[in-house]
Amino acid sequence: QVQLVESGGGLVQAGGSLRLSCAASGRTFSTYSMGWFRQAPGKEREFVAHISWSGISTYYADSVKGRFTIARDNAKNTVYLLMNSLKPEDTAVYYCAADSADRRWIVTIPDRYHYWGQGTQVNVSS
Numbered sequence: 001q002v003q004l005v006e007s008g009g010g011l012v013q014a015g016g017s018l019r020l021s022c023a024a025s026g027r028t029f030s031t032y033s034m035g036w037f038r039q040a041p042g043k044e045r046e047f048v049a050h051i052s053w054s055g056i057s058t059y060y061a062d063s064v065k066g067r068f069t070i071a072r073d074n075a076k077n078t079v080y081l082l083m084n085s086l087k088p089e090d091t092a093v094y095y096c097a098a099d100s101a102d103r104r105w106i107v108t109i110p111d112r113y114h115y116w117g118q119g120t121q122v123n124v125s126s
Contacts, residue, residue, distance in 0.1 A: 002026045002098045002115045009094060009120030012086055016124070020081040022096030022117055029073040033099035035079045035113055038092035038122075046092075047108035049081060050099070059107060063092075086124045093119040 008020040022034070036048040048061045049070035058070050069082040079096055097113035105112035 002029060004096050004115055005116035006094065006096055006117040009122045011123045011125065012065040014087055014124055014126050017082070017084045018086065018122060020039075020083065020094055020120060020122075020126065022036050022079045022081075024077045024079070024098070026077075029077045029098075030042065031088075032081045032106070033101065034070075035097045035099055035107060036070060036079075036094060037097060037110060037113075038090075038094045039119075040092040043092075044094070045110050047110075048094070050107045051079065054079060061108070083122070088124050088126045091124050093121050095119045098105065 003025040005023045006020060008018060012018055031053055035050045037045050039045040047061050048064055049068055051070045051072055055072045067085045072079040078116050096117045098115040100112055100114040101123045102112050
């Protein structure tokens with residue numbers, strides 16, 4: 001089992017940057033691919049980024065490509081989301097999640113993930 005705790009959210013002006021962290025407990029963290037999702041009020045949970053267990057392979061939603069970077073440090077049991085050039089539409093609660101690797105779903109679908117953090121709020125002002 002993996003427990004996930006996100007941090008690093010806050011209020012930032014448009015054009016600014018934030019770094020989110022997701023700290024994982026459990027010795028199996030390095031075997032999991034990981035994802036970041038976000039959910040704005042009244043909207044469905046939305047895929048943001050995915051990183052393979054090794055960190056070699058990454059994948060991004062079109063809406064964040066070129067602005068966000070996902071990274072991980074398996075020695076620290078932590079996955080990061082570096083967010084640059086933030087826009088008001090990036091405002092949401094951001095969640096990290098551990099990928100179950102269940103091939104019934106592609107990595108952009110929340111049902112594929114079986115451990116979730118509690119989320120961290122990001123607010124981008126215009």
